[in-house]
Amino acid sequence: MTRFVLAPLADFTDAPFRRLCAEGGADQTYTEMVSAAGLAHGSSPTRQLLETMDGEGPVACQIFGSDERDVAAATDIIQRTCREAFCELNLNAGCPMTKVVRTGAGAKLIENPAKIGRLVRAMTENTDLPVTVKTRLGCRPKENAIFEIVDAAEQAGASGIVVHARYVSQLHSGPVDLETLAEVVRRAHVPVTGNGSVTGPSSAAAMAATGVTAIMVGRAALKEPGIFRRLKSGEPPTPPDVGKARELFMRHLGLLLKFRDRLVERFPGCRIPSADAFAVLKMRTHLFRYFSGCPGAAAMRARFGTVRTLADGCRCVGA
Numbered sequence: 021m022t023r024f025v026l027a028p029l030a031d032f033t034d035a036p037f038r039r040l041c042a043e044g045g046a047d048q049t050y051t052e053m054v055s056a057a058g059l060a061h062g063s064s065p066t067r068q069l070l071e072t073m074d075g076e077g078p079v080a081c082q083i084f085g086s087d088e089r090d091v092a093a094a095t096d097i098i099q100r101t102c103r104e105a106f107c108e109l110n111l112n113a114g115c116p117m118t119k120v121v122r123t124g125a126g127a128k129l130i131e132n133p134a135k136i137g138r139l140v141r142a143m144t145e146n147t148d149l150p151v152t153v154k155t156r157l158g159c160r161p162k163e164n165a166i167f168e169i170v171d172a173a174e175q176a177g178a179s180g181i182v183v184h185a186r187y188v189s190q191l192h193s194g195p196v197d198l199e200t201l202a203e204v205v206r207r208a209h210v211p212v213t214g215n216g217s218v219t220g221p222s223s224a225a226a227m228a229a230t231g232v233t234a235i236m237v238g239r240a241a242l243k244e245p246g247i248f249r250r251l252k253s254g255e256p257p258t259p260p261d262v263g264k265a266r267e268l269f270m271r272h273l274g275l276l277l278k279f280r281d282r283l284v285e286r287f288p289g290c291r292i293p294s295a296d297a298f299a300v301l302k303m304r305t306h307l308f309r310y311f312s313g314c315p316g317a318a319a320m321r322a323r324f325g326t327v328r329t330l331a332d333g334c335r336c337v338g339a
């Protein structure tokens with residue numbers, strides 16, 4: 021049976037959100053991308069991105085970088101300090117954000133499959149965790165780099181490939197190229213995970229028809245962390261419901277506070293924001309998706325933008 025996994029989403033897929041998705045049926049989740057250079061140079065905020073919490077289920081850790089020494093050092097740090105927290109180590113070779121690409125990492129690597137191979141080797145030589153690569157089909161349509169990337173990654177010891185079935189030039193919109201993805205599945209010697217605009221049973225079925233072993237869901241999970249269970253059962257979405265959105269909000273809030281306590285305990289010398297600041301800031305990024313389509317959602321979002329305390333935040337959503 022096809023597995024359903026949560027995509028890495030910078031600023032979103034922290035431990036509390038991953039746990040919410042695990043509770044929603046995700047078979048595996050990914051951390052947000054973690055800077056290899058940041059880890060290698062001892063940055064505490066970067067190190068905090070590696071923290072997990074109880075009940076998360078299998079978590080893969082994604083790193084990004086372009087320097088083989090940094091990637092090797094970051095892998096070694098993960099192997100020595102928190103190896104047991106993760107089921108897989110993943111290299112980001114697909115992020116198109118300027119701040120990532122200009123360092124030679126993320127999508128920039130697609131121009132140089134041999135370099136992807138060298139970075140994968142720097143990882144496989146420093147961990148006994150399975151190493152995978154998340155990438156795209158190529159830089160632009162009709163310029164497929166994916167077959168060379170798969171070859172280079174396999175030769176360097178990669179155990180799997182995650183393919184966002186779009187080109188870098190498309191960023192995050194436009195059609196997914198499932199035909200090319202199916203060709204990747206046919207040619208690869210390792211399991212392939214497919215990704216790109218899976219939002220419901222029909223897009224999941226189309227993706228599954230390519231033969232991928234797992235389907236990765238990103239943006240649709242931000243609105244509905246329980247989407248994984250729904251995709252498995254084939255159920256259609258339920259209409260927006262304020263009561264359910266409030267319940268999700270409170271569950272997420274509880275997990276955030278628990279996770280903050282863990283950060284305080286694990287990073288005694290570091291300034292962790294107060295519970296009010298920590299939770300209000302995070303919930304601001306999630307709230308409007310949970311309540312989207314509910315009556316009064318826009319006004320609630322505007323009001324939530326001004327709250328400073330958890331108590332006011334809960335009042336704002338009527339909890």
Ligand SMILES: Cc1cc2nc3c(=O)[nH]c(=O)nc-3n(C[C@H](O)[C@H](O)[C@H](O)COP(=O)(O)O)c2cc1C
Pocket residue numbers: 027028029030031052053082112114115154184192215216217218236237238239240
């Ligand atoms: C807000 C946001 C943050 C993302 N962060 C990452 C990241 O940290 N690492 C990564 O490999 N991809 C990242 N992506 C890409 C997603 O993992 C995924 O490939 C993309 O959203 C397509 O899947 P979807 O259509 O299911 O959302 C990000 C995408 C978005 C929208």
